Amino acid sequence: MPSDQHPVPPEALPPGWGPVECCRDRLAYRRARPPIELVADRTPADCSHPGLGLGFCWELQYQCLFEDREITERIGRVSTRHAAVEGLLECMSRLHGRLENRADPAEIRAALADVSLAGAVPDGSAR
Numbered sequence: 001m002p003s004d005q006h007p008v009p010p011e012a013l014p015p016g017w018g019p020v021e022c023c024r025d026r027l028a029y030r031r032a033r034p035p036i037e038l039v040a041d042r043t044p045a046d047c048s049h050p051g052l053g054l055g056f057c058w059e060l061q062y063q064c065l066f067e068d069r070e071i072t073e074r075i076g077r078v079s080t081r082h083a084a085v086e087g088l089l090e091c092m093s094r095l096h097g098r099l100e101n102r103a104d105p106a107e108i109r110a111a112l113a114d115v116s117l118a119g120a121v122p123d124g125s126a127r
Contacts, residue, residue, distance in 0.1 A: 007085045014096035027081075029088060031095065034103040037063045038091050040084035043077075045121065057121045058084035060091070064108060071105050076117045083119035090115050 006019040007027070013019075020028040025042040038060070045057040060075040075091060078084050091112055098111045 007081075008089060012089070014092045016096065017092050027084060027088065029092060031092075034099055035065050036095060036099075036103070036108065038075075038088050038095075039063065040081075040088055042081070045077075058087075060084060060087050060117070062091070062108060062112065064103070064105060066105055073105070073109065075112055075115060077121040078117050079119040079121050083117065087115065087117045090117075 006022045008019070008029070010018075013029070016031045016033065017029050018031075020030045020037065022028075027040040028037055030037045039062070040058045040060050042056050043059045045055060057077045057079055058081060059077050061072055062075060063070060063072045065071075076087070078087055094111050094115060095108065099107060
């Protein structure tokens with residue numbers, strides 16, 4: 001698959017969502033109303049549990065504009081690109097069903113609070 005081809009076909013996206021960026025190290029999808037962007041970035045796995053032996057993982061986060069402030073919050077980390085795609089789709093589906101045309105960060109956080117991420121990477125600080 002070429003690196004600039006989005007892994008989610010347009011017909012599989014929830015209404016209102018569209019691709020923004022797709023490259024080897026980053027995937028991003030956006031919804032215009034309310035303006036939310038979901039991003040998966042490939043990052044070093046240096047903060048993951050050392051027993052996993054991962055060199056890289058994918059960090060999922062959302063970005064939104066609220067009262068002239070850009071807010072970025074982490075959703076979670078997963079071990080593979082496939083898990084990142086699945087996680088982004090799950091987040092899009094949850095947000096599509098719960099948000100109106102305007103949403104504050106607390107509503108977004110609540111909608112994504114219990115997203116189940118396949119291949120989740122535990123934090124290295126957790127004991």
